[in-house]
Amino acid sequence: MSDHFPFKECEDKWRDRWETLFRCDLETAENLYYCLMMFPYPSGNLHVGHGRNYIIGDALARIKMMEGYDVLAPMGWDSFGLPAENAAIKNNIDPAEWTERNIAQMKKQFYQWGVIYDWSREIASCQPEYYKWTQYLFIQLYEAGLAYREESAVNWCPSCKTVLANEQVVGGECERCGEEVSDKKLKQWFFRITDYADRLIEDLSILENWPRRVITMQKNWIGRSEGVEIKFSVEGTGEEMGCFTTRIDTIYGVTFLAVAAEHPFAEKLLKKGGREKEGARFISRLKALQREDRTEKNKDGFFTGCYAVNPADNRRIPVFITGYVLMEYGTGLVMGVPAHDQRDFEFVREMEMDIPVIQVIKPESSDPGPLEEAYVENGIMANSGKYDGLSNLEAMERITEDFVEDGIAERTVNYKLRDWLISRQRYWGAPIPVVYCDKCGVNPVRKEELPVLLPEDVDFIPTGDGKSPLAKSESFISTECPVCGGPARRETDTMDTFVDSSWYFLRYISAHEEDKPFDPELVNRCMPVDQYIGGVEHAILHLLYSRFIVKFLYDQGDLDFREPFKNLFTQGMITRNGAKMSKSAGNVVNPRELIERFGADTVRIYTLFIGPPEKDAEWNDRAVEGAYRFVNRVWRLYSQNSSFLDGSRFETGKLDPESMNDDQVGLYSKVQKSIDKVREDLLTGGSFHFNTTISALMELTNEIYSFLLEYSPEEGVNRDLFIYALDNLVLLLSPIAPHMCEEIRERCGFNETVFSRTIPKPDEDYLRSETFTLVIQVNGKVRARVEADLDSERDELEKIALENERVREFIGERDIKKVIVVPGKLVNLVV
């Protein structure tokens, strides 16, 4: 008779019971653990790759309950955004309806996985009750001077028909659809995240449990660099141009200046130099070229006809317009040091214009010879007047001091980080709550009039003219000025969905608060998030924005913490046939079929067993069966002994390891080791390496089976020991395979959930066996293994080793030079 865990018969029962278990009352919670999973975009169907994220989070929430915490595990929906809008256009349905359907579908999937949340706190960013407060946040930022509107060249995705933030452009392409991004001049709303650049870097240091790579990615993205801004005067114009550099030590090697094509002075310089016409042609050619292929590194340049003066030695240096200088960074002007900057070096070579290459830093030892490429290492100053002979690092400091004193330069800091462009010319987002009045100008909507509702009767097919679909809705646009009450127009752009997701973790705590976005007192009690779990793909965008918003709210006095997520865990993705799972790759594993065939616990175990959770892993259909076998192996331990287990509540007589035989002690101590391993992997400070946890529990299961081969569990010590081992196995496995574990316990007479039970502590005395395998090495090679007492002294072990027959054969006639003894481990004899 096949004896399998009847998962179909009992899974639903447990899922329904757990719903109340996951309700978290924040008012009474004393020992709160906020376990947060990144809320998903409701795209409809989740595959097993997504499942990994939620299963890790669910198992963690459960183990935390067993650790004695009041766990807050909420879930919601990042439900504004393009896919809903595109699907709606394609199928001619309401995006709200499409979204709602997907949410229902995905909730069902969570349920099937046995992944439970506190659904009483469910939020959806597309609901007016939520986006009202997203708009409120915008107004707060506006009032603090951190939201501003500016006309600038912005990233335009012709396929999504909207602008994008810098972070959403990857290698010149739209992060979302892969279409090449072009420039468009538009008046857009920005958040002044650059004001927070330094703090966003500094506070990375208080995030102890964030993956290092995420920290470096954020650091690199913000891209802080310290340097100086030097003033260069242009001959004959009286104009001065600021130039940012981090290498002021190379100032005596400056032999030209290079300005960006978009530099406001570019035209002026050309006029002055009398090269207006050709210059304009050069600039337009350059701009076209850059757009076409940004990756091609172009070192073309055009001489403006103007000269500037090097403030270090008053030498005349030509000024060029070039493609390789970016207007967005620094001042859009670069001092050209061909000897010490590879780009400048290439520029000079390509221009074929006899621009001198003056080496001002030389390597300490070897003779330099003519430069084949720019010398970018440190060294000794040369050709640099009074600074000659100093190390360049020292010269850097000295020159800076001197220049600052003379008023030629000042210390500055530059960032790669740009302000956050939040306007989107699309329908399915939170309307930016701003009104334009001919008399009163730009004003935010009055807070008490929020939300600015999305009109439902609008034709939201985008036109691509840079205007939002909302611009077509007259009823939406025309409004009253919040200041003078006269006729006015609404802003028609909507907000980037990253604004929605930059504060949702606060809203969960006050999900039903009607008068404010959240209750600060309660939020301060519950935050920061104890454990945040999600994919690395959000390492920059979402996490950076959320950190920014929290710092802003901290400055507002609303929050008393500066970082939202104390610990971050980023799980790897699951691949199949070497590729990320996706519909287009045709390698998606549908969890529903698996769950129907093997049950949720099997799918959970396999998903967690597949490999270390922070790494990518390859899905293997066959290996799922291994997890299934394990589930049933555990089940049979119960079912084959149900005659005396049912109703027993796992009660046993007092276990006394002192009076057990070796086999019994072996099993008893295996239980202790398993408890210890689970605690080490999963409790606070653990690595969440469920894969090794599961393998430890498999070992325990195997050991119980071996024990049963020799001993009948029907009575006496063996019965007590068996029940004790099974009890612990079930407890330790509960967070991972909760349905089966609850079912076993219920049949054994428990009527309270296992998640109210605390995780056991190991009996320290039996964590280690009394004996160990002593390894005896001769010259570092293992020559014998002997059982020895764990508490043997060094000389006892040495004696055992020297007396060993095999070892003596190996030593033969040779003298022993040295003996290394590691108690509890090995003896190494050096001859």
Place this chain on the structure above:
RNA sequence: GCCGGGAUGGCGGAAUUGGUAGACGCAGCGGACUUAAAAUCCGCUGAAGUAUUAAGCUUCGUGCGGGUUCAAGUCCCGCUCCCGGCACCA
């Protein structure tokens, strides 16, 4: 190019941070139960060589080349390849 992470059996992966390499699982092989199959249970399973009465024994082996050490998957130096991020950032 710069930054970060990797490379261990046929496969996924373990190895108390320097102390038995290959836990656990998959696949494979053998056995038990069965009329048979499935399911289940038990055992074997890094490579090469060697043995013969067998238990065995020997050598090699953690991407490559050096080094430190009684001892290296683990530490140091120098490479190769793979994955991720950034990329004309002055």
